[in-house]
Amino acid sequence: MPRMKPALGLAAILALSSLACGPSSSDTATAAASGSGGSAATSGSGGSGSTTASTSTSSGMPECPVGKLCLDPPAAGFQLQSNGGAIEAGQDVEYCEVVALPGTADETYYVSAFEVAMTQFSHHLIVAAALPGSDTEKAITAGMKSECTGADVFGGDLQGVTGSQHPYHEERYPDGVGKVFHGGQKLIFDYHYFNSSNAPIKAGAAINFHTVDAAKVTREAHSFGFYNLNFAVPPNSKQSFTSECRFNQDVIVSKLTRHTHQWGKEFSVEYAGGAKDKDHIWTTPNYEETEHFFKEPILVKDGEGFNFTCAFDNTTPKTLKFGLKASDEMCILFGTWYTPTVGGPEANQDCLAK
Numbered sequence: 001m002p003r004m005k006p007a008l009g010l011a012a013i014l015a016l017s018s019l020a021c022g023p024s025s026s027d028t029a030t031a032a033a034s035g036s037g038g039s040a041a042t043s044g045s046g047g048s049g050s051t052t053a054s055t056s057t058s059s060g061m062p063e064c065p066v067g068k069l070c071l072d073p074p075a076a077g078f079q080l081q082s083n084g085g086a087i088e089a090g091q092d093v094e095y096c097e098v099v100a101l102p103g104t105a106d107e108t109y110y111v112s113a114f115e116v117a118m119t120q121f122s123h124h125l126i127v128a129a130a131l132p133g134s135d136t137e138k139a140i141t142a143g144m145k146s147e148c149t150g151a152d153v154f155g156g157d158l159q160g161v162t163g164s165q166h167p168y169h170e171e172r173y174p175d176g177v178g179k180v181f182h183g184g185q186k187l188i189f190d191y192h193y194f195n196s197s198n199a200p201i202k203a204g205a206a207i208n209f210h211t212v213d214a215a216k217v218t219r220e221a222h223s224f225g226f227y228n229l230n231f232a233v234p235p236n237s238k239q240s241f242t243s244e245c246r247f248n249q250d251v252i253v254s255k256l257t258r259h260t261h262q263w264g265k266e267f268s269v270e271y272a273g274g275a276k277d278k279d280h281i282w283t284t285p286n287y288e289e290t291e292h293f294f295k296e297p298i299l300v301k302d303g304e305g306f307n308f309t310c311a312f313d314n315t316t317p318k319t320l321k322f323g324l325k326a327s328d329e330m331c332i333l334f335g336t337w338y339t340p341t342v343g344g345p346e347a348n349q350d351c352l353a354k
Helices: 135-139
Strands: 039-043 077-081 085-087 092-100 108-118 122-130 145-147 158-164 168-172 176-182 186-194 201-203 205-212 217-220 222-227 237-246 251-259 264-272 280-284 291-300 305-314 332-338
Touching (some): 108 158, 108 217, 122 205, 222 305, 251 280, 251 305, 280 291
Antiparallel strands (some): 039 077, 077 205, 085 201, 092 145, 092 186, 108 176, 122 158, 122 186, 251 291, 264 280, 264 305
16 A cells, blocks of 8 residues: 555545535634734633543534634634635635734644634535745745645645534544644645535634643644545446555554545444454444544554445446545545654555555
């Protein structure tokens, strides 16, 4: 299984963390502001907050008017918001927009949790960070916006932050695990909308960064993407495809996320290699039930990994293949991993399955 560059360049597919694509998403949420290109509302500082085991939800948000966001800023941390824009009736479009973190480069943020909110008809939001000092960071400024098929439209020196395809999503990392950012760091909001209504709608997204003391983040969370790009489902037929990918170092895995579009039905995952080879882990029946959190994060050793099976029911008159539009399909297993020991190796774990 050949390794890939970070998966951000494949558009609509980071893992960031929790995607579920359909023709329209219900209403959602958000807030406030400082800085150019999107907005950042700081509420509290990095010193408080909890680091409980990972949990996630796609519900629980208050009902919001169409085109509005109503996510309150965090008690400790800050919120970033895209500028967004109008999406015309029937339009299927993806934009990448640059937003800057608040503060200056000498400020460090230790993040234990994220919340994401999006307006109606969102297909996904994927957020990536430009690596500090990289050519990509030097080439972009807050407020830049472009149609895209992935955040690498501005350059490839990126790392995953978070993402969602649900209108509201929350993710908290296990104790001692989190992400680290710096003031002024540039983020890219990759947001895809499919406006299936008969009137223009407003695209908008917000992210809460829940910050904690530096001592509470001893290992950094990373994302992996295991990709099957080589499937084809003939018109008006059902087919399943099984792929395998393995890690190139020992990792702790805390979460798995499936990613298919609306024709994706049952999706199952099992261990590949090691003492648990072929043992079943998780099955989800449809594309809207996307996440599996391990009750206790699991150790997966170097050379071991996962098999994942995507089942499709193609009810269309065309052959479904991998593609970046809502009218295409995908077969991807995402996950969150971190090193078993503090200071352990942190190599890219993305994999393109044969």
